[in-house]
Amino acid sequence: MMACCLCWLNPLADLLRLLALGLRSKTSLAAENLFLRKQLGFYQERRIRPRRIDSSTRLTLVWLSRWFEWRNALAIVRPKTFIGWHRKGFQLFWRWKSQSGRPRIPLDLQHLIRQMACDNPSWGEERIANELLLKLGLRVSPRTIRKYLPRSPAPGGNPRRDQRWSTFLRNHADAIVACDFCVAATATFRILYVFVVMEHATRRMIHVNATAHPTAAWTLQQLREAIPSNHSYRFILHDHDTIFSYGFDASVAGLGLEVVTTPVHSPQANALCERLIGTLRRECLDWMIPLTEDHLRRTLWSWLPHYNRGRPHTSLGPGLPVPGRHCPVQVQRERHRFDRPSRIVAHPVLNGLHHEYGLLPRAA
Numbered sequence: 001m002m003a004c005c006l007c008w009l010n011p012l013a014d015l016l017r018l019l020a021l022g023l024r025s026k027t028s029l030a031a032e033n034l035f036l037r038k039q040l041g042f043y044q045e046r047r048i049r050p051r052r053i054d055s056s057t058r059l060t061l062v063w064l065s066r067w068f069e070w071r072n073a074l075a076i077v078r079p080k081t082f083i084g085w086h087r088k089g090f091q092l093f094w095r096w097k098s099q100s101g102r103p104r105i106p107l108d109l110q111h112l113i114r115q116m117a118c119d120n121p122s123w124g125e126e127r128i129a130n131e132l133l134l135k136l137g138l139r140v141s142p143r144t145i146r147k148y149l150p151r152s153p154a155p156g157g158n159p160r161r162d163q164r165w166s167t168f169l170r171n172h173a174d175a176i177v178a179c180d181f182c183v184a185a186t187a188t189f190r191i192l193y194v195f196v197v198m199e200h201a202t203r204r205m206i207h208v209n210a211t212a213h214p215t216a217a218w219t220l221q222q223l224r225e226a227i228p229s230n231h232s233y234r235f236i237l238h239d240h241d242t243i244f245s246y247g248f249d250a251s252v253a254g255l256g257l258e259v260v261t262t263p264v265h266s267p268q269a270n271a272l273c274e275r276l277i278g279t280l281r282r283e284c285l286d287w288m289i290p291l292t293e294d295h296l297r298r299t300l301w302s303w304l305p306h307y308n309r310g311r312p313h314t315s316l317g318p319g320l321p322v323p324g325r326h327c328p329v330q331v332q333r334e335r336h337r338f339d340r341p342s343r344i345v346a347h348p349v350l351n352g353l354h355h356e357y358g359l360l361p362r363a364a
Contacts, residue, residue: 113132113140114149116128116131125143125149129145174201175234176200176201176234176235178200178236178237179197179198179237180195180239180274181193181195181214181241182281184285184290186290186291186293187290190212191212193210193211194300195210195214196273196280197223198273203315205304206226208300208304209300210293210300215243216248220251235260236258236260237260237262237273239267244261302349302350303349306356307321308321310354311354338359343360344357344358345359
């Protein structure tokens with residue numbers, strides 16, 4: 001890398017010297033020329049072999065030969081060698097000028113083709129070419145696209161070029177709801193049971209309630225309140241809790257849902273609902289002591305809108321399960337400044353345990 005930089009710096013330094021010499025008088029240049037020739041003749045009498053000339057020096061000598069009669073001034077090499085340098089440089093120039101084949105497409109378009117191939121494993125070069133033409137207005141032939149397709153799948157990719165598990169699960173998440181219980185202790189150490197129902201696709205919490213005596217009938221009534229009659233769900237997930245009895249599952253089937261029971265001691269089979277309960281504990285229940293059952297229920301109902309409409313979810317992009325009127329907000333053109341005069345407004349949640357922030361236009 002250092003040698004490559006020097007090859008370009010040497011001709012540049014020689015050009016600066018030539019410009020500086022152009023400002024001197026002819027008498028001064030002739031005297032300096034004679035002075036240098038005398039020294040060169042001294043080295044020729046002693047038969048001292050000069051150092052091997054590098055490419056940058058050759059380029060400089062060929063370029064300077066255009067300004068004077070170089071045959072009388074050439075001393076370190078033969079004229080035949082000097083003409084060979086010129087021919088070699090012309091060959092390199094012509095090879096660069098007449099490159100065979102089509103020119104390569106822009107680098108950003110190459111990256112776009114590879115990204116489209118990785119994001120859509122079932123697409124071929126014909127589909128990618130049509131997508132570029134119809135959607136982006138870029139005319140690229142399928143044969144050109146074939147040159148830039150990944151030759152082998154990326155580490156952890158799909159060698160069979162089919163859909164990923166994440167894609168498969170997202171396509172079926174709209175039809176799945178999940179439910180589970182967690183416990184909370186009151187100030188008098190009374191155990192209360194919190195029942196939550198969530199939607200897999202949007203991570204939205206559909207329903208939450210609390211009771212001191214959970215039964216199958218009470219749980220079924222909570223599902224009737226949570227799931228509308230014109231729903232599009234198909235499956236409901238729950239664990240092997242004794243509350244979910246055979247009669248409960250039969251009644252749930254009457255709601256148009258097919259019950260899927262997770263394996264024993266396998267909370268990862270209902271991971272999204274378990275994560276929701278963990279978030280409920282870390283952001284709500286762990287920060288307060290419910291005094292009564294009604295106190296706990298009101299607290300849960302106050303936290304539910306914040307979870308659905310005010311709390312960003314990383315798994316959604318980040319995003320909100322239920323976007324509000326002002327979401328999504330247009331990203332500012334400058335990363336650390338607002339595009340227009342605005343003021344930030346904070347709305348407290350649970351009496352200041354959390355806050356939701358928004359922008360309001362500042363009055364002119």
